[in-house]
Amino acid sequence: MHTDLVAALDIGGTKIAGALVDGRGTILVRAQCATPAQEDGDTVMGAVEEVLGRLARSPLWERATALGIGSAGPVDASAGTVSPVNVPGWRDYPLVERARAAAGGLPVELIGDGVAITAAEHWQGAARGHDDALCMVVSTGVGGGLVLGGRLHPGPTGNAGHIGHISVDLDGDACPCGARGCVERIASGPNIARRAVEMGWRPGPDGDTSAAAVAAAARAGDPVALASFELAARALAAGIAATATLVEIDIAVIGGGVAKAGEVLFAPLRRALRDYATLSFVRDLEVVPARMGTDAGLVGAAAAALARQADTAAAVS
Template identity: 50%
Template structure:
């Protein structure tokens, strides 16, 4: 059984042919270019062939899983773009499934990340903060396909307005640009030229600059609140963090572990297993492959 996994990112598309054991048979990635639809058609044509039993797609959001449509923020030519029906036309007769990129990251981690619990919360801390849930071995996407969206858990009800329309969402504190904005407002000046980003903030924090360090502690504190709230409701044990801001490693993870340990109440929240993704960018491709395998009725065999 061979499935095609597609990862629709903001700047490039990745594709892999994956078998039921999670082995990548071949793979490629391509910048989106001027015509995203033509790029996609070319990639699928190169990899589709006889014996393909399904296509799984993880896409940057917002997405509408009921309509099979996506509107990735960094792909302005795709607004309510009918991604599922478009890919179906490229591979007639093959089932096509779609989920959000963070949901695919969580599913990929659950399947191939070496975890053993039946449930897992995956969190992507990047420009935005996304997430995905696996509950009892199944992706839990909810009524509208948005379950797991931990970036919009409210951690400060009097906080900054969020792009979503609410106030004080986790993303307004822990998203990369939000951290940078907060540090700049507190008087941090980036030593580099141009607009500072989360990477520059992390470099400054590694050099023990107090405001950047405080920005990471503040983000970690907000993440701890959201994680403890989610874990209290869901009773998940494995929490896996990925994304560009999480690549700062201990800068974020150490204060996050401390905050969770200091504030966890119920006994089942005191032994949360927090880790950083070991699959990096491939977590999304593994997750997209897993989606297609689930759709075709194939039980997921986890890495031991």
């Protein structure tokens, strides 16, 4: 696998990152541009084509055998389309077809961004060596992905493991997805911050009301800030325990901006998990911080492309 080289894209509402990645997961060439998220769909695609064009100018490009794409979702890998919540110009947008054309006909593997991060953490990060894992991203939203039986499990459309929209509070707040009491509605960064303000937390003189500011206040012992993180931790624990009970994972990896709060999040999360993960086969579930950092989306998209190639090669032989 070490001679393999694939192209990778990590498409989000803020930036479109691209890379050429080898079979060991090393990024050899990079390109990036801002996502024109509020423009029409073809303008956004133009930015994707610009990133691919920059990669194609590298002499290594001719060795690339596939293109892996991790995109903000929802994605539909079976249809080759994406409808990212934060890119309104893309609704059922035929990304796979357009990206294949822009990449000179390379085979394209599309997965959601949560699944991409899961692939990266399993290949090289905190879930390495675990055959059954849940990886989560807790930031502006809450996403995730599953590794089952030692293999990435994206599901038919590429969205399996989307833990942010498990309901953990049956009579909870309405979530923009249409359900109530979703993990994301309680545990995402903006919701941690919103709830802290509603509960009476007041920001410092700089007026910063972000989740990071709430985390700093919690670290300093502010009881309201701590209470908001406690609620987020309980929601995450309930969602993780439900997932573990359903599919028998033995590790949950948590990344994203909210995870940077550290023990302000992880200490109450581990406590709450003991309340929810009570059956014998989930009691030893570990919860750990992600390790892959900002390159996770790119490395994971590459991992998915390499895995698909390996499957195709096995099927042919």
